[in-house]
Amino acid sequence: MASLLAAKDSSPIEDAEAIMRACKGFGTDETMLVSILAHRNEAQRKLVRLAYKEIYHQDLIEQLKSELSGNFERAVCHWTMDPAERDATLINEALKKATPDYKVIIEIVCTRNSEELLGVKRSYHSLYKHCLEEDVASQTSGDIRKLLVAVISTYRYGGDEFDENVAHSEANILHQLVEKKAFNDDEMIRILSTRSKKQLCATFNIFKDLYGTTITKGLSGSPIDEYNGALRTTIRCINNTQRYLAKVLCHALNDLVNEEDALSRVIITRAEKDLKEIKDLFVKRNNATIHDTVARKTWGNYKTFLLELLGDE
Amino acid sequence: MASLLAAKDSSPIEDAEAIMRACKGFGTDETMLVSILAHRNEAQRKLVRLAYKEIYHQDLIEQLKSELSGNFERAVCHWTMDPAERDATLINEALKKATPDYKVIIEIVCTRNSEELLGVKRSYHSLYKHCLEEDVASQTSGDIRKLLVAVISTYRYGGDEFDENVAHSEANILHQLVEKKAFNDDEMIRILSTRSKKQLCATFNIFKDLYGTTITKGLSGSPIDEYNGALRTTIRCINNTQRYLAKVLCHALNDLVNEEDALSRVIITRAEKDLKEIKDLFVKRNNATIHDTVARKTWGNYKTFLLELLGDE
Numbered sequence: 307m308a309s310l311l312a313a314k315d316s317s318p319i320e321d322a323e324a325i326m327r328a329c330k331g332f333g334t335d336e337t338m339l340v341s342i343l344a345h346r347n348e349a350q351r352k353l354v355r356l357a358y359k360e361i362y363h364q365d366l367i368e369q370l371k372s373e374l375s376g377n378f379e380r381a382v383c384h385w386t387m388d389p390a391e392r393d394a395t396l397i398n399e400a401l402k403k404a405t406p407d408y409k410v411i412i413e414i415v416c417t418r419n420s421e422e423l424l425g426v427k428r429s430y431h432s433l434y435k436h437c438l439e440e441d442v443a444s445q446t447s448g449d450i451r452k453l454l455v456a457v458i459s460t461y462r463y464g465g466d467e468f469d470e471n472v473a474h475s476e477a478n479i480l481h482q483l484v485e486k487k488a489f490n491d492d493e494m495i496r497i498l499s500t501r502s503k504k505q506l507c508a509t510f511n512i513f514k515d516l517y518g519t520t521i522t523k524g525l526s527g528s529p530i531d532e533y534n535g536a537l538r539t540t541i542r543c544i545n546n547t548q549r550y551l552a553k554v555l556c557h558a559l560n561d562l563v564n565e566e567d568a569l570s571r572v573i574i575t576r577a578e579k580d581l582k583e584i585k586d587l588f589v590k591r592n593n594a595t596i597h598d599t600v601a602r603k604t605w606g607n608y609k610t611f612l613l614e615l616l617g618d619e
Numbered sequence: 620m621a622s623l624l625a626a627k628d629s630s631p632i633e634d635a636e637a638i639m640r641a642c643k644g645f646g647t648d649e650t651m652l653v654s655i656l657a658h659r660n661e662a663q664r665k666l667v668r669l670a671y672k673e674i675y676h677q678d679l680i681e682q683l684k685s686e687l688s689g690n691f692e693r694a695v696c697h698w699t700m701d702p703a704e705r706d707a708t709l710i711n712e713a714l715k716k717a718t719p720d721y722k723v724i725i726e727i728v729c730t731r732n733s734e735e736l737l738g739v740k741r742s743y744h745s746l747y748k749h750c751l752e753e754d755v756a757s758q759t760s761g762d763i764r765k766l767l768v769a770v771i772s773t774y775r776y777g778g779d780e781f782d783e784n785v786a787h788s789e790a791n792i793l794h795q796l797v798e799k800k801a802f803n804d805d806e807m808i809r810i811l812s813t814r815s816k817k818q819l820c821a822t823f824n825i826f827k828d829l830y831g832t833t834i835t836k837g838l839s840g841s842p843i844d845e846y847n848g849a850l851r852t853t854i855r856c857i858n859n860t861q862r863y864l865a866k867v868l869c870h871a872l873n874d875l876v877n878e879e880d881a882l883s884r885v886i887i888t889r890a891e892k893d894l895k896e897i898k899d900l901f902v903k904r905n906n907a908t909i910h911d912t913v914a915r916k917t918w919g920n921y922k923t924f925l926l927e928l929l930g931d932e
Contacts, residue, residue, distance in 0.1 A: 424737070427774045437776040440813035451805070455813075459772030461740045463750040492764070500753035500768075 309581035309617035313345050318353035321346070322361055325354070325369075334373045336607040343386060344614035348578055351386055378608040381570040385615070389575070390425035393418065394433055396571065397426070401445050408450060408536045410571070411442065413554070415457055416543035420464045449490040449533045456499030457540055463502040473508035476501070480509065481517050484524035489537055498537075503544050510545050548580055552587035559599050569600075570612065577615040585616065595619055622894035622930035626658050631666035634659070635674055638667070638682075647686045649920040656699060657927035661891055664699055691921040694883040698928070702888070703738035706731065707746055709884065710739070714758050721763060721849045723884070724755065726867070728770055729856035733777045762803040762846040769812030770853055776815040786821040789814070793822065794830050797837035802850055811850075816857050823858050861893055865900035872912050882913075883925065890928040898929065908932055 321342050328335035328342075346354060358366040370383050384392050393414050400407035415423060430438040443455050476497050483491050498506065513521050522538050522545075542550040551572050558568035576584055588596045597619045600612050634655050641648035641655075659667060671679040683696050697705050706727050713720035728736060743751040756768045789810050796804050811819065826834050835851050835858075855863040864885050871878035871885070889897055901909045910932045913925050 424774070431776050431778065435776065435778055435780045437774060437813065437815065439773045440776070440815075443809045443813045451809075455809075456768075456772075459769070459774075460752040461737070461750055461772070461774070463744050463748065463753070465744065465748055467748045496756045496764075496768075500750065500756045502750065502753075 307580060307582040308578045309585065310347060310577045310615060311345060311617050312347040312350060316346060316350055318350070318357040319361070321350075321354040322357040322366075325358065325366070326362060329369060329373045336374070336378070337610075339370075339374075339382065340607060340611045340614060343382060344611055348389060352388060355386065376608070377566060377570065378606065378611060380567075381574060381608060381611055384570065385574050385577075385611075388429070389578075390422070390429040391433065392575070393422075393426040394429035394438070397430070397438065398434060398441070401441055406442075406445055408446075408454065408532065409539050410568075411454060412457065412536060412539045413543055413550075413571075414575075416540055417547045417551070420462050423458075424461065450536055452490070452492075453495055453499070453533065453536055453540065456495050460500050462500070463505075465502065466504055468502065468505040468508045470508065472501075472505060473512050476509045477513040477516060480513060480521055481524070484521065489525065489534060494537070498540055498544070506544050510541070548583045549587055551576060552584050552591060555584065555588055555596060556591055559596075559603055562603055569604075570608075573612055573615050577617070581616065620893060620895040621891045622898065623660060623890045623928060624658060624930050625660040625663060629659060629663055631663070631670040632674070634663075634667040635670040635679075638671065638679070639675060642682060642686045649687070649691070650923070652683075652687075652695065653920060653924050653927060656695060657924055661702060665701060668699065689921070690879060690883065691919065691924065693880075694887060694921060694924055697883065698887050698890075698924075701742070702891075703735070703742040704746065705888070706735075706739040707742035707751070710743070710751065711747060711754070714754055719755075719758055721759075721767065721845065722852050723881075724767060725770065725849055725852045726856055726863075726884075727888075729853055730860045730864070733775050736771075737774065763849055765803070765805075766808055766812070766846065766849055766853065769808050773813050775813070776818075778815065779817055781815065781818040781821045783821065785814075785818065786825050789822045790826040790829060793826060793834055794837070797834065802838065802847055807850070811853055811857075819857050823854070861896045862900055864889060865897050865904055868897065868901055868909060869904055872909075872916055875916055882917075883921075886925055886928050890930075894929065 324338060324342055328338040342354075343351065355366040358364065358369070362369075367383050367386055370386060371379060373379075374382055384395070387395065397411050397414055400410040414426070418426065427438050430436070430441075434441065439455060439459050442458055443451060446454055479493055480497060483489065483494050488494070497509070501509070510521055517524075522541050525534060525538050525541075539550075542553075554568050555572050558565035558572070562569065572584070573581065585596050588599075592599065597613060597616055600616065601609065604612060637651060637655055641651040655667075656664065668679040671677065671682070675682075680696050680699055683699060684692060686692075687695055697708070700708065710724050710727055713723040727739070731739065740751050743749070743754075747754065752768060752772050755771055756764060759767055792806055793810060796802065796807050801807070810822070814822070823834055830837075835854050838847060838851050838854075852863075855866075867881050868885050871881035875882065885897070886894065898909050901912075905912070910926060910929055913929065914922065917925060
């Protein structure tokens with residue numbers, strides 16, 4: 307369930323006008339911006355952005371970029387974007403790093419459903435005049451490229467049907483590959499990148515039933531290189547999205563210097579989806595609520611904004 | 620341009636009723652079926668099928684299957700289908716053969732644009748409860764799998780922009796790979812499967828300018844195995860779709876015993892698109908019109924049907 311507490315009824319024109327007033331003159335009324343934007347859902351934000359463009363002939367995101375700064379700017383701008391545009395931007399940023407941030411790319415690609423991922427690809431076309439697959443393929447190499455391009459490309463089947471026999475035979479294939487430490491085998495990548503998520507969850511469950519251990523545990527005995535890490539992230543994102551994202555939040559809050567982007571990314575991308583479940587899993591893992599932890603470890607408008615998106619404790 | 624001569628105005632209900640009358644009792648009035656269906660465009664056929672379902676509670680395709688037989692049945696049913704459903708069916712049939720018919724799969728995937736291919740993938744999901752990528756990946760292996768899965772998966776950028784520098788550098792990469800006969804190199808597959816068609820055409824043109832020969836000629840000196848053949852088909856379909864399809868028609872008409880499906884496939888899938896250009900290229904290649912050749916080499920209702928779809932000579 308969503309954590310977002312969206313206004314029941316709001317006027318896009320009044321919102322746009324209030325945002326303009328908050329940005330006018332010297333200084334910016336950040337409190338006003340948070341009080342509006344952190345309580346508008348995707349459809350409402352879209353209408354506010356349209357109204358802003360219509361009235362002031364300026365893109366709201368550009369306006370916010372010029373008024374705000376640092377983590378707060380980044381978070382508010384990402385939040386205000388259309389989710390597909392935001393994901394496309396996040397992947398593009400992850401690709402541009404000296405070493406592409408594979409985990410971010412996999413997190414986005416493997417936790418969205420096929421239609422959402424298609425939307426990301428369409429946004430990527432329109433933002434960068436390239437396709438997502440060609441940028442990922444041209445900026446990576448070796449095994450990690452094989453895995454990334456495969457999971458990004460497939461338009462997975464999203465239905466509930468799965469084949470018990472396939473799950474058995476592929477759990478067996480995966481187990482043999484894990485035993486042989488043949489993690490980069492084409493069959494490993496084929497199974498993880500082309501099967502539907504329901505099919506894969508069935509396969510992972512049978513793996514556990516048959517061999518008494520999870521497939522990620524099977525991988526974790528090995529030295530964790532970049533590829534191995536990417537493989538485990540892929541499996542975790544597909545197998546239990548909420549548990550994976552709770553873990554990302556936990557790591558981020560333990561290492562905010564390096565992982566601050568992960569904190570806002572997960573809160574922003576899940577606030578309208580399943581942040582309630584993620585918050586519950588966070589508490590179980592940490593014996594502390596994410597509200598308390600965020601309140602303790604972040605500050606200023608940024609803190610206020612994230613806490614608003616986290617919703618009721 | 621389309622070769623199809625569609626009725627200016629037609630009534631879906633009257634069409635459905637006429638088709639029902641043509642199918643009623645012993646024997647079928649094939650002439651009536653051809654006179655209607657071969658002169659309805661995609662939208663009109665869709666409405667006829669809907670009307671048929673509404674009035675007679677039966678799927679028109681199922682009705683046609685039970686009334687007709689042989690090549691004629693196959694052609695009329697394929698024609699009556701929605702193009703995305705037809706392409707999904709054609710690929711599924713190609714995959715089910717003892718040796719999957721790679722050329723058919725590549726022809727369909729590489730001559731449709733990204734939105735059309737997406738439609739095929741959606742149809743595939745709904746018809747087979749699987750995704751296209753997983754069926755192709757699980758029913759192929761080795762280099763041919765790498766190539767097929769890659770070209771099938773990518774949601775290519777479809778815009779007109781391309782990068783001259785990328786075209787230069789990738790023409791160079793392709794030339795080095797061709798010289799080394801490293802046709803199955805990951806870079807070869809990356810370039811052909813992820814770049815936009817405009818980008819690839821620019822790359823192929825620069826290849827020709829720089830090295831005085833086309834890339835397909837560079838490949839053709841080598842012994843033609845399955846993979847090499849699939850690679851050349853991919854390049855030809857992207858570089859000049861109409862020329863490739865004219866060649867397919869020509870080969871089919873020279874070997875109807877084995878290639879009859881190719882004849883009806885190309886006519887049916889292109890009659891509403893670019894069959895006029897393909898017909899012109901056929902004449903240049905053969906010093907005979909495709910009308911004359913089809914009239915000479917096929918017979919019966921099947922011949923009549925194909926000639927109607929070929930339109931004016």
